[in-house]
Each structure stands twice: as C-alpha cells, then as structure tokens.
Amino acid sequence: MTETFSHSGANDVAALIAAAVEENEARFIDIRRRIHEYPEIAFEEVQTAALVAETLTSLGIEHRTGIGRTGVVGHIRGGRPGPTLLIRADMDALPMQEETGLPYASKIPNRMHACGHDLHTATLLAIGAVLKRMEDRLAGEVRLVFQPAEEAIGGAKEMIADGVMEGVDMALSLHNRPEIACGRFGIVHGYANAAVDSFDITVLGKGGHAARPYAAIDPIVIAGQLIGQLQTIVSRNVRALDACVVTVGSIHAGEARNIIPDRCELKGTVRSRQPEARDAAEAGLRRLCEGTALSFGAGCELTYRRGTPPIFNDAGMLEHTLRAINAQLGDVAFDYEPSMGGEDFALFAEMVPSFRLLVGSSQPGRSDKVHNSDYQPDERSIAFGTLALARTAVDLLS
Structure with a gap:
C-alpha cells in the first residue's frame, strides 16, 4: 500500500506514523490471521486475550488482563x-461455521470471525505500536x-464495572464496513x-x-390482532423523522391442530435511535397489550x-477525527448512513x-456483508484504520 503514504506529505507527524504503519503492517496482518484461525465467542476469549497480552509485552506496553472477565487493557x-483517551476494539467471534476456504480459516467448528473483530483487535495492537x-x-x-x-x-458493561472508564476523558472506536471501499472511511x-430493547408478550x-371456539378465548387470534397493531407504533406513535423498528421474531402457541391453547408467546425487539422514539415505542407497546387484553377478555403479560442505548457520536470528537484523517490520508472520509444495529460501545459513549x-x-470485486459465513474483508483495512486513529490520538493529545 505504498501509494497510501504519498497522501501524508512532508508533515513530520504524518511521515512518522506512515513509516511505523508500513514497517509493521505484515506483522499485524499475521496476528489478525492467528486470531481468525482460533475464534472465541463471548467471554471465552482466553487465547485471544493471551495473544493480545503477549503482543503488548513485546511492544513494551504496560497492560492488565482479566478486566471484564476476559478483557485486556493497555x-x-x-x-x-494531559487527558486520557480510551480506544476500544472488540475481540469476540460468532457461533457460525466458516465457509471461506482460506488457508487461515477457522479451525474451530461453528466459530468464525464473521464480523471483523479480528481486524479490530489487530488494528488496535497496531495503533498501540x-x-x-x-x-x-x-x-x-x-x-x-x-x-x-x-x-x-x-463485555462493555463488565469492563466498566471493573473500572476501565475511571479517569477517562474521551473515547474512540472503530468498526470495519464491507460496504465501504478499503482506504475510505464512513x-x-x-x-x-x-x-x-427486547420484549416478551x-x-x-x-x-x-x-x-x-365460542367456548374458548383463543390466544392465537388475539396474538394475530396484536401483531398487526404493533406495527402502528412506528407509523402512528413515533415521529416520522425519527428512526424506530418494532419486530416480532418469534411466536409459539399450542402443539395440536385441533386444540385451542390457553396461551400464546411472542418475542421481539425494538430498535430506535432517538430517546423520544424509544420512549414512544415502549409506551405504545404497553398500551396496545393492555388494550388488546381488555377488548378480548384475555390476559396479556408484557416483559x-x-x-444498550444508541452510540452518540460527539460533534467535537467527530471533527477531530475527520481533520486527522484529512491530514494523514487526504480526502478519503465521507458522510455515511446510521445503522439500526446495536453496539455496546454506546455504554462508553454515554x-x-x-x-x-x-x-x-x-x-x-466482492460484495460482502458482516455475519456472513463467506465474509472476506480486505486486510489492508488494518493499516488504514491504524493510520486514521493513531493520527487522531496524536492530534488529540498534542
């Protein structure tokens, strides 16, 4: 990726960062592949944490292990x-079978780094270097x-409980994005x-x-009515300019075709970005459950x-990062759309x-998505992410 470094110009800091990244790029790609071969899911990241600690030791970086159960802090x-800047990367994999056929594909059945957390871990180690x-x-x-x-x-909650945020003044994080070309940033x-949020009805x-059926009170019919009404929460209770999704993902009732059961269970999720939308969705769901039960003469229990809350990107931190990327790499960052997915970095950002x-x-030539058994991200993103966030850190702490 020699062409990348020409964008940093003669600036001393840019040149130092670029040289350090170029010198270490192959090493951290190798570390990423070692993590990828042996993926570990939530709170089982023992081998990954050991590799992180070993690498930090080799870099001369003071660190602590066992933070948030299996986390590491350098x-x-x-x-x-000066102030304290926290930079966070996630380490865990997913419980799914890899189908990439790569030489360094997962050696653990039904375990895969299909969300790129191996990239994140390697990138943060490179930033540390x-x-x-x-x-x-x-x-x-x-x-x-x-x-x-x-x-x-x-994991974030566990690490916060172990004091990782004590004395922290600001925080950065990253996530790889296969919808964005390698070398660019969203x-x-x-x-x-x-x-x-989640609910059980x-x-x-x-x-x-x-x-x-006239001698029974059919909970399946009632649940069907309720599912339809739940869709009015977004269309009629949430402000049209706000983002909200109400989804029922599971429904279960009865075991036989000729028996009306006495209960029907629904499980679902609510996704929202603005606090007002979140409050309106919860209130609407409670109201509809209560009203449906009353209108049918049934019971309706809601949990x-x-x-986790949404991540709020602070305007000042965003501008610092954008200026750092422009100084280090040129005009390679652009405005990107929000996501309705969840992320517990939000607990740090709160x-x-x-x-x-x-x-x-x-x-x-590829069109990948995360959480896909054939996900194959571009490993050059490790170097690009390091260039961007190492420069941001230097500028913030100058």
Whole structure:
C-alpha cells in the first residue's frame, strides 16, 4: 500500500506514523490471521486475550488482563500530563461455521470471525505500536481497551464495572464496513446506531376444542390482532423523522391442530435511535397489550427490557477525527448512513465524548456483508484504520 503514504506529505507527524504503519503492517496482518484461525465467542476469549497480552509485552506496553472477565487493557503514558483517551476494539467471534476456504480459516467448528473483530483487535495492537513509538510527543494517556463479548452485548458493561472508564476523558472506536471501499472511511453524525430493547408478550386465553371456539378465548387470534397493531407504533406513535423498528421474531402457541391453547408467546425487539422514539415505542407497546387484553377478555403479560442505548457520536470528537484523517490520508472520509444495529460501545459513549469510525474493508470485486459465513474483508483495512486513529490520538493529545 505504498501509494497510501504519498497522501501524508512532508508533515513530520504524518511521515512518522506512515513509516511505523508500513514497517509493521505484515506483522499485524499475521496476528489478525492467528486470531481468525482460533475464534472465541463471548467471554471465552482466553487465547485471544493471551495473544493480545503477549503482543503488548513485546511492544513494551504496560497492560492488565482479566478486566471484564476476559478483557485486556493497555496503557501508554505520554511525556507530559494531559487527558486520557480510551480506544476500544472488540475481540469476540460468532457461533457460525466458516465457509471461506482460506488457508487461515477457522479451525474451530461453528466459530468464525464473521464480523471483523479480528481486524479490530489487530488494528488496535497496531495503533498501540505506533503510539508507543511516539509516546514522548503525547500529553496524557492512551488506554487501549480490548473488549470481550460485544456480540453478546455484555463485555462493555463488565469492563466498566471493573473500572476501565475511571479517569477517562474521551473515547474512540472503530468498526470495519464491507460496504465501504478499503482506504475510505464512513462518518456518521449524531446517533450512529440504534438502542436495542427486547420484549416478551404472553397472551393468556382459555383453551378448548378447535370445533367450539365460542367456548374458548383463543390466544392465537388475539396474538394475530396484536401483531398487526404493533406495527402502528412506528407509523402512528413515533415521529416520522425519527428512526424506530418494532419486530416480532418469534411466536409459539399450542402443539395440536385441533386444540385451542390457553396461551400464546411472542418475542421481539425494538430498535430506535432517538430517546423520544424509544420512549414512544415502549409506551405504545404497553398500551396496545393492555388494550388488546381488555377488548378480548384475555390476559396479556408484557416483559420489556431496555438494552444498550444508541452510540452518540460527539460533534467535537467527530471533527477531530475527520481533520486527522484529512491530514494523514487526504480526502478519503465521507458522510455515511446510521445503522439500526446495536453496539455496546454506546455504554462508553454515554460517559464521555466519543466517536466510532467506520473503516472501509471491501475487497475489489466482492460484495460482502458482516455475519456472513463467506465474509472476506480486505486486510489492508488494518493499516488504514491504524493510520486514521493513531493520527487522531496524536492530534488529540498534542
């Protein structure tokens, strides 16, 4: 990727960062492949954490293990006092079978790095290598956070409980994006993704024979009515300019074709970006459950769980990152659309000004999606992500 470095010009910092990335690129691609071969799912990232710790030791970076159960935290302390910047990467894989046929494909059945967390981990290690070399230039501390269990939406909470955010002033994160060309970056303003809430509904009717429905209270018919009404939450309760999705993903009732069961169970999710949409969706769901039960003379039990909030990209952190990318790589970042997916980096972003960068990872000629058994991202995205975020860190702590 020699052509990349020509964009950094004669700027001293840009040249130093570019040289360090070029020197170490092959090493961190190899580390990514080692992680990819032995994927570990939520809170089982023992081997991955050991490799991270081993690499940090080789780089001379002070670190702690066992944070948030299987997480690792590295510390790079600058030559002068200043703020603390946290940079986070997730480490966990997915419970799915890999079908890439690559020489370094997963050796663990039904385990795969299909979301690129192996790329993220390698990128953060590479960022650590660059920043350790430049630590005397930094004013403050860089905290490198290698988080477990992002896919299970639990690792950030565990690491925060173990004190990883103590003394932190600002935070950065990254996620590879196969819809974006490698070498380019996506910038999302404001709410970057969705809050993830879940609900369980149990419709309580009165069982009976299928030939005599008038003698029963059919929870399946009631559930059918309710499912249709739930779709009015978004169309009639949430502001049209806000983003919200209400989805029923599971329905179960009865075991026989000629028996009306006495209960029907629904499971679903609510995704929303704005707090007002989140509140309106929960209130609407509660109201419809109560009203449906009343109108049919049935019972309706609702359990609603609020999960992770949306990530809010702080305008100041976004602008710092964008300026750093422009200074290091040129005009390669562009505005990108938000996602309705969930991400527990949001828990860090709730506490301090934060920004999550989308790093292009598409290979030429491929049309990939994450969580796909044939996902093959471009490994050059490790170097590009390192160039962008190492420069951002240096600029923030200058």
